[in-house]
Amino acid sequence: MQRRKKALRWMIGLFFAILLVLTFLSSTIQGLSLPKVSVDKPKTGGLELTVSGEGFLQPAYTAQLYAKGDWTVVKILKNKNDRVKRGDPLLTFDTSSTQRTLEDEQARYDQQELQLAKLADQLKTMLWNDDTAGIDNQKRDIEAKRLDLQMQKRKIDDLKQQIADGGTLTSPVDGVVTAINASEGVAAGRGQPVVEIAADSSGYQFSVVADRNDASALRIGDKVSIQLEETPRRNIEGKISAIEDAAADARGAGAESGAEETNKKITFDVKEAKLQPGLKASVSITSTSHSFGMQIPKSALHQDNSGYYVFTVKEKDGPLGSAYYVSKTYLRIQDENKDTVVTDGMMPNEQFVTASSEPLGDGDRVRY
Amino acid sequence: MRDALRRMSTLLKWLLLAVFALMILFPVVLTVSNSFMAEQEIGRHYDALGADSTAARDHAAIRLIPERATLSQYNEILLKRPKFLLHFWNSAKLTLPIIVGQAVVGTLAGYAFAKLVFPGRDKLFFVYLLTMLMPFQVTLVPNYLVAQQLGLLKSYGAIVLPGIFASFGVFLMRQFMSGIPNGYLEAAKIDGAGHLRAFLHIVLPLVKPGIAALVLLSFVDNWNMVEQPLLFLTEPIRQPLSVYLAFIAEGARGVAFAASVLYMTPMVLIFLYGEEHLVEGIQMSGIKG
Numbered sequence: 001m002q003r004r005k006k007a008l009r010w011m012i013g014l015f016f017a018i019l020l021v022l023t024f025l026s027s028t029i030q031g032l033s034l035p036k037v038s039v040d041k042p043k044t045g046g047l048e049l050t051v052s053g054e055g056f057l058q059p060a061y062t063a064q065l066y067a068k069g070d071w072t073v074v075k076i077l078k079n080k081n082d083r084v085k086r087g088d089p090l091l092t093f094d095t096s097s098t099q100r101t102l103e104d105e106q107a108r109y110d111q112q113e114l115q116l117a118k119l120a121d122q123l124k125t126m127l128w129n130d131d132t133a134g135i136d137n138q139k140r141d142i143e144a145k146r147l148d149l150q151m152q153k154r155k156i157d158d159l160k161q162q163i164a165d166g167g168t169l170t171s172p173v174d175g176v177v178t179a180i181n182a183s184e185g186v187a188a189g190r191g192q193p194v195v196e197i198a199a200d201s202s203g204y205q206f207s208v209v210a211d212r213n214d215a216s217a218l219r220i221g222d223k224v225s226i227q228l229e230e231t232p233r234r235n236i237e238g239k240i241s242a243i244e245d246a247a248a249d250a251r252g253a254g255a256e257s258g259a260e261e262t263n264k265k266i267t268f269d270v271k272e273a274k275l276q277p278g279l280k281a282s283v284s285i286t287s288t289s290h291s292f293g294m295q296i297p298k299s300a301l302h303q304d305n306s307g308y309y310v311f312t313v314k315e316k317d318g319p320l321g322s323a324y325y326v327s328k329t330y331l332r333i334q335d336e337n338k339d340t341v342v343t344d345g346m347m348p349n350e351q352f353v354t355a356s357s358e359p360l361g362d363g364d365r366v367r368y
Numbered sequence: 369m370r371d372a373l374r375r376m377s378t379l380l381k382w383l384l385l386a387v388f389a390l391m392i393l394f395p396v397v398l399t400v401s402n403s404f405m406a407e408q409e410i411g412r413h414y415d416a417l418g419a420d421s422t423a424a425r426d427h428a429a430i431r432l433i434p435e436r437a438t439l440s441q442y443n444e445i446l447l448k449r450p451k452f453l454l455h456f457w458n459s460a461k462l463t464l465p466i467i468v469g470q471a472v473v474g475t476l477a478g479y480a481f482a483k484l485v486f487p488g489r490d491k492l493f494f495v496y497l498l499t500m501l502m503p504f505q506v507t508l509v510p511n512y513l514v515a516q517q518l519g520l521l522k523s524y525g526a527i528v529l530p531g532i533f534a535s536f537g538v539f540l541m542r543q544f545m546s547g548i549p550n551g552y553l554e555a556a557k558i559d560g561a562g563h564l565r566a567f568l569h570i571v572l573p574l575v576k577p578g579i580a581a582l583v584l585l586s587f588v589d590n591w592n593m594v595e596q597p598l599l600f601l602t603e604p605i606r607q608p609l610s611v612y613l614a615f616i617a618e619g620a621r622g623v624a625f626a627a628s629v630l631y632m633t634p635m636v637l638i639f640l641y642g643e644e645h646l647v648e649g650i651q652m653s654g655i656k657g
């Protein structure tokens with residue numbers, strides 16, 4: 001009997017002790033089974049829009065130099081990317097074919113001179129014979145021949161000029177050789193420029209493609225800082241010269257997602273003397289959107305049939321200390337960039353869930 | 369022949385008692401065994417009773433042996449729902465002060481009614497008896513009004529104070545103390561002991577079994593109370609387990625059995641502990657608490 005009582009005493013004590021321990025640990029135990037979330041408070045303000053990208057400098061204007069005759073290239077004096085001054089010789093041609101033409105024309109001139117002398121002699125004979133009708137006729141013939149002679153003379157002068165000028169191709173502008181379409185010993189093709197020179201005075205430009213939303217705050221004529229990948233790196237000032245839809249070339253036929261999604265191609269102008277075509281240039285422009293509200297990262301944003309929402313955390317005082325619950329808060333999105341949206345529909349001091357260890361549902365209890 | 373008859377009647381009595389015992393014990397056994405079933409299994413067996421009318425049966429299937437015994441109910445109730453524990457301690461917070469208070473008040477008042485001689489003693493005791501015999505519901509309204517006047521509504525005091533001064537404790541203790549021969553007290557008086565000394569050193573040790581019985585009966589009575597907390601405590605979170613148990617079954621049948629087992633465990637343990645005193649107490653008072 002006494003042993004039974006002792007055992008019962010122990011059991012009663014144990015029962016209450018266990019329940020007491022469990023009560024003491026209840027919050028801890030329950031906390032461990034709750035989904036863990038990380039939270040953040042939304043930043044207020046306009047959205048920060050960043051356009052960044054890089055491109056290669058292209059000359060805004062390229063001088064294209066053609067050979068003046070069907071000549072063979074003798075010597076190429078400059079290489080691609082060489083910096084040239086106005087008047088610098090670029091390459092020399094073998095002008096012998098034109099030389100021959102010149103000699104032919106010279107001979108033809110001489111022939112015509114002889115013919116003119118002949119006509120003058122005939123005129124003298126006619127004056128002697130007083131052949132009035134023939135004299136007038138002869139005088140016209142002589143005048144015509146003289147004009148022919150003048151034409152021939154000009155032709156010869158032209159050819160001489162051509163040989164003198166064209167034998168050596170010179171640069172018409174200060175700039176950089178961007179292309180040489182010739183090789184020594186081969187005839188320069190007609191119809192395509194032999195040498196192309198990027199003119200310094202025209203400046204350079206490059207383009208980047210940016211998200212439509214990010215580019216929304218940019219305006220043509222905005223001054224921007226452009227970084228050049230030279231050693232050492234340096235920044236120069238540039239200007240936005242064009243903002244166009246980039247959908248057509250960037251996506252081609254695959255642009256089915258609607259006109260709203262189109263990207264923008266932004267072109268920057270750079271003007272400075274010591275630039276090279278093909279130089280890598282990068283740009284990063286940060287602007288602030290015109291919309292004003294709470295900034296929510298897109299990773300925290302969810303969507304269902306009723307729209308976009310975030311989970312906000314609310315604290316409720318429970319019997320065993322305060323407990324945290326999440327609830328869906330629907331938002332109206334005003335503006336967005338790549339990773340953030342600007343919304344209203346939230347209190348500024350409300351906390352939203354940025355990450356969770358388990359999928360959440362409306363009204364779930366969480367810990368953080 | 370007479371022997372055989374007597375043996376026969378004994379056997380019959382045994383059988384009859386066994387049947388009654390089985391009838392009384394069955395719900396307890398069922399509760400304990402079902403507390404080891406998983407929620408799904410309970411759902412399958414009792415769905416016909418619940419809102420889910422898709423079940424093919426129109427009656428509950430009573431099973432004593434779980435298909436797969438599990439502690440999931442206990443896990444749920446002890447680890448995942450600290451609310452249960454909270455309500456358990458609410459019950460303890462209500463019951464313990466009442467028991468202690470009743471023991472103190474009961475012994476002192478019982479001594480007065482049993483051993484002191486003053487005018488109108490028996491009439492006063494009769495009034496006490498009357499309040500005890502009246503059903504609880506009759507005194508409910510006056511209780512409520514008094515609690516309101518005292519500003520005790522919504523607090524445990526509204527339940528604990530009437531509990532402490534319940535007439536049952538006084539009545540039980542008086543019965544026990546009447547059994548103590550007056551000669552003991554007279555002898556003490558001759559030796560120079562006052563009432564306090566006599567009470568502490570003679571009466572109290574003698575009525576120990578009575579106090580044990582009072583504690584047991586009072587514990588059972590107050591651990592099981594439902595009406596008072598429902599009436600006086602409006603906040604659900606402050607309700608004792610006895611009230612919470614009714615609601616636990618509503619949402620989650622799966623844990624109702626385990627909750628019931630845990631609910632009755634302290635009662636069973638304490639009953640077993642003070643069994644002999646309880647029987648004595650019931651005999652003495654002639655009523656069941």
